[in-house]
Amino acid sequence: MRHFKNLVRPYLVWSFLIIVIPLFLIFMYAVTTNGNSLINIQFTLDNFKKFIEPVYITVFMKSIKLGAITVAICLILGYALAFIISKFKEKTQDILILFVTVPMWINMLLRTYAWMSLLSDNGVVNSLLGFLGIDPIKMMYTDFSVIVGLVCNFLPFMIIPIHTSLAKMDKSLIEASYDLGANPVQTFFKVIFKLSLPGVVNGVIMVFLLSISTFVIPKLLGGGQFVLIGNLIENQFISVGDWNFGSAVSLILAIIILVLISVMKKLDIDGMQKGA
Amino acid sequence: MNKLIELKNITKTFDDSQVLKGINLDINENEFLTLLGPSGCGKTTTLRIIAGFEEQDKGELLFNGIEISKVPPYKREFNTVFQKYALFPHLNVFDNVAFGLTIKKTDKNVIKQKVERMLKLVGLEGFGQRDVTLLSGGQQQRVAIARALVNEPKVLLLDEPLGALDAKLRKEMQAELKKIQIEVGITFIYVTHDQEEALSMSDTVVVMNNGEIQQIGTPTDIYNEPENRFVAEFIGESNIIDAIMLKDCLVQFDGFDFECVDKGFKENEEVEVVIRPEDIDIVKKGNAKLEGVVKSIVFKGVHYEILVETSERTYMIHTTDYFETGLEVGLSFGPEDIHVMYKD
Incomplete structure (x- = not known):
């Protein structure tokens, strides 16, 4: 060996x-301060201080907020779907999971453009509403359109880990719960949900990570003035050219994500042990 | 004794294969009843129908005279000890045992009292805060029994609960289960494929094969008076011999007439005779009707297993005495050692 x-x-x-x-x-x-010179490197913490400015904190809070909303919606929809899928026969489950992943075979940009044409002021949805005699609703370039984009793109990342933990669950545990007098609702909350927590935690981490770091979806569905932390980083590198500040923001984001994952994992382990 | 559970003509089919072909069974109060049979005989399915995890295609399931087939498992007054224990991995020992009482919203102090008393009964005092996944197989089994019994069920259903334990632990748990059953005084319905387990614990043994009940009786009845070849072969070792029942108490096989104690067969009816290996004595040649040569002798621990070849067949004998291979011997048995069965 x-x-x-x-x-x-x-x-x-x-x-x-x-x-x-x-x-x-x-x-x-x-x-370091700006410039690519390798000879006179000047160390500084200014790049990090800059991030505390209100304008950037607002961007950061907005990213966290949209990320949290996306996670919440994905969790509810994703859990329900994963739960329903796990009720089918094994072969059917494989096919259904395949369907869940089908959108991921198509480029994210294309899917996002599709949403643009669906949600725009004279898009498909508003045309349908027009038929029903309802005035067009402004959907593009709002929180709504961005959240729709985020949820649709990242939902599979919630469904798959939850489905995995539901599918591998020992069915005799569910029978044991019924046997001990728990009705289906009690069984769900006291046994099934708790045993699926590892899948839920993985799904939440993945969807949250993807949502707060993406820049394509907010850019296309949110319009130019819609800035999330991903767009902030992108702008620093592509348009502003302040690689130092862009790097600092990337690091801050990485550290926040790292802390978040370790907290979630800890919660998960404690949850499994104490049943809390 | 009162009838507690009645199964009437229960049938069940899974994917075109009929696993139960009309089960009729009465289970009494305070009875230790064992469903015994090889795997695939329908014993577990019968138990799962009683528990409510499966519903029969046809037939009735009565509890205290009331039809309960449509009652969901969580409303039945039965509790189950599962084959692989099915303990909740996210709960500790105490919370596992307390699960049923918590669901019923029992007072916290009462729960604490009951759970602790039950842990003491199964010999796990002070184990409450342990992680169930770190317990040994025997300990997990005890937790599973405590978790079921703490709800004070009318009937405890046990699905091969000792299957995953080693031989020594199994013996201990068998004795303990019997003790617990007498102590709590409720009906136990026990499923196993291990005939020794069934014989040593049960009040009543139900032998099943191919979705049908072969024989219902006390352990001694089942062992001494098997009703057919399947039961005789499944319960212990046996010599099974084709024979003719000449008249009451006289049976003919291997060219000789033997006295026996069985009656009620037709004259000259073709039957099968069972002689248990431990009921045959090896005697000096000339002292018995049957004669043969010792073909092999194997030491089995408590006894020797000896094969003696006669002109008609090979007999298996269990004895504590040693005989050389090649020795010519006689085989002797009394009238009460011959068990006559109907031929299938």
Whole structure:
């Protein structure tokens, strides 16, 4: 077995090249003043201080808010769908899960453009409403359109981990719950939901991560003035050219996500142990 | 004794295969009843129908004389000990046992009292705060029994509960289960494929095969008076011999007439005779009707298993005495050792 160890070396080199070095560069950009000069590096924390300015804090809070709403909607819809799917025969379940992933085969940009044509002022939805004699509603470039985009793009990331934990659940535990006098509703809350928590936690983390870091969906469905943290980072690199500030924001986001994941994982483990 | 549960002509089909072909069974109060049979005989399905996890296609299921087939499992006054225990991994020992009482919104102090008393009964005092997934198989089994019994069910259903335990622990748990059953004084319906387990614990054994009941009786009846070849072969080792019932108390096989104690067969009816290996004595050649040669001798711990070849067949004998292979011997047995069965 020993000589197989050497097989890991190309991977180490590769991950060093594409993960460690870029991360180090981001870190270096974040803690230095502007310029790409390697000779006179000047360390500073100004890039991080800049983030505390109200205008950026607002962007940050808005991202968190939209992320939380998206997670909440995905959780309710995703759990319901995963639960219904898990009731079918195994073969049917495989097909249904395949259907869940079908939208992911199509480029996210295309799907988002489709939503633009559906939701725009003279789009499909408003035309239908027009037939029913209802005045057109402004849907594009609002929180609503962005949340619709986020939910539709990221729902599969909620359904799949929840379905996995529901499908692998020991059915005799559910029977045991009935046997001990719990009706279907009590069984759901006291047994099924609690045992599916690992899937829920994974789904929540994934959807939240994707929602607060995306920049395509808010840009297209929210319009130019709709800025989320992902757009902020994108702008710093592409249009403003302040790579140092962009790197600092990326780092802040990464740290927040890291903290969030560890808190969720901790909650999950405690939940499994104490049944809380 | 009062009839507690009645199964009337119960049938069940899964995916075109009929697993129960008309089960009729009365279960009494305070009875330890065992459904015994090989895997796939329908014993677990019968138990699951009683528990309410399956519904029969046809037939009636009565509890205290009332039809309960449509009553969901959570409204039945039965509790189940599952094959693989089915303990809730997200709850500790105490909360697992307390589950049923919590659902019924029992007062917290009462729950505490009852759970602790039950943990004591199953020998797990002080284990309340332990993580169930870290317990040994035997301990998990005890938690499962406590979790079921704490609800004071009218009937406890046990689905091969000792199947996952090692031989020594099984023996201990068998004795303990019997003790618990006497102590709490309720009906136990026990499913197993292990004949020894069935014989040592039960008041009544129900032998099943291919979705049909083969015989219902006390352990001694089932062992000593098997009704057919299947029961005789399934319950312990046996010599099964084709024979002719000449008249009451006289049976002919292997070319000799033997006295026996069975009556009620037709004259010259073809029957089968069961002789248990431990009922045959090996005697000196010339002292018995049947004669043969010792073909093999195997040490089994408590006894030797000896095969003796006669001119007609090979007999299996269990004895504590040693005999050389190749020795010519006689085989002797008394009239009460011959059990006559109807031929299938």
